[in-house]
Amino acid sequence: MGFFLETLFGGLMAGMLYSLIALGFVLIFKASGVFNFAQGAMVLFAALAMARFAEWVPQWTGIDSKIAANLIAFCLAMACMVVVAWVIERFVLGKLVNQEGITLLMATLGITYFLDGFGQTVFGSDIYKIDVGMPKDPIFLFEKTFEGGVLIGQEDLIAAGIAAALVVVLALFFQKTATGRALRAVADDHQAAQSIGIPLNRIWVIVWSVAGFAALVAGIIWGSKLGVQFSLSQVALKALPVVILGGLTSVPGAIIGGLLIGVGEKLSEVYIGPLLGGGIEIWFAYVLALGFLLVRPQGLFGEKIIDRV
Template identity: 80%
Template sequence: MGFFLETLIGGLMAGMLYSLVALGFVLIFKASGVFNFAQGAMVLFAALAMARFSAWLPDHLGIDSAWLANTIAFFLAGALMFVVAWLIERLVLRHLVNQEGATLLMATLGIAYVLEGVGTSVFGADVYKIDVGMPKEPVMILEGTFEGGLLINKEDFVAALIAAVLVGLLALFFQKTATGRALRAVADDHQAAQSIGIPLNRIWVIVWCVAGLVALVAGVIWGSKLGVQFSLATVALRGLPVVILGGLTSIPGAIIGGLIIGVGEKVSEVYLGPMIGGGIEIWFAYQLALLFLLFRPQGLFGEKIIDRV
């Protein structure tokens, strides 16, 4: 029982990180109705900015405290992501209002390549380290309840807790604030939203800023775990099955989908992997997403599209 709970808890913690990555996709889709292929590049760009700022500040400003340097670097990287969001709206999205979804989709592909190119040109293409003080050593809990206790990775636990808090705050933002309702209205119909006085350009800047903040947090967490490198852009691929499972328009779907996939990966790898040679954790999420595309393409919480003729 104790080993199963360890596996379950590990899956839940991994699932929260998947939910955080998937949230970036959901935010953009809810505001523009287009799938954002630039989300992975945003994670990479934000992580590169955080890593390089935290390294430059002690050298150029003489900051001795690592905590202070990381804090300033985080806010600088956040400000940079806000500037990126403003430039995306000013130079790209403003000229594509009321265009077809395929046009906006191709625009996000172009944004992805620009962010990857600018990021590696300005910050470099080496592997960088982000050390924000997250504990690396595991800890044993509930030793009196289960024989041998439960082994928990403290870094994964802290990362999952941060992701859960951010996801919860964003869910409240979308459901309880006037700006959140305006974002949902824009996603439903650009022209109708404009006709009732909702400023489309401002809404897009806000949602890309929020998506940039999500990308920054995800980049810091994954960068701390894996190091900041060019392949970090592919982390966003871990969010694709999550949004397919939960639904592209649902923030609760992103949360539940991430948890299901995180637990499913860990449990299947531990209990089914030895029977078939392992490697289930690599492809489990994509196989599950394929099944949903075949039988429930709108996902668990997505809106079912009904065409009347």
């Protein structure tokens, strides 16, 4: 039982991180109707910026405190993501208002390759370390309940807590604030939103900045666990099945979808993997998403689109 709970908790914590990345997809799709294929590249770019600024800030300022240096590096990395958001709106999305969805998708593919290349040009292409002080030693829980207890990584617990808090904040932002309602209005109809005075360009900069913030937090957490390297953008692609499962327009769906996939892939790898030769964790999420596309294309919590003629 203890081993099962360790696997279950590991899946839940991985799922929260998948949900955090998936939020970037959901936020941008809700606000602009654009499926942002560049979210994985944004995670990599943000993590590279954080890792390199954390190295450079002490050299530039002479600050000895790691906490202060990390805080400054975080602010600089966030500023970079806001600049990226402004550039994307000014030179890409602003030119493609009311274009077909496939045109906008191809634009985000172009943004993906640009960010991958530009990030490595500016910040380097080596493997970098992000150290924000999260403890990495595991701890034992429920020792009195189960023999030997349940082994849980402290870093995973903290990361899951941060991801959960950010998910709640973003959900409240969309549901309770005037800006969040404006974002939803823009997603429903660009022209109608403009006709009632909602500034489309400002809204898009805001939503891409918020998605950049989510990418930065996800990049810091994943970079702290795995190191900042090119494969980080591939890890972020695991969020694609999450949004398919949860629904492209649902923030709660991103949470539930991430948890289901995180738990499902861990349990299947541990209990079914040995029977099939392993590797289930690699493809489990995509096969599950394919099944949902065949049965319920809008996902668990997505809005069903009905075209009337």
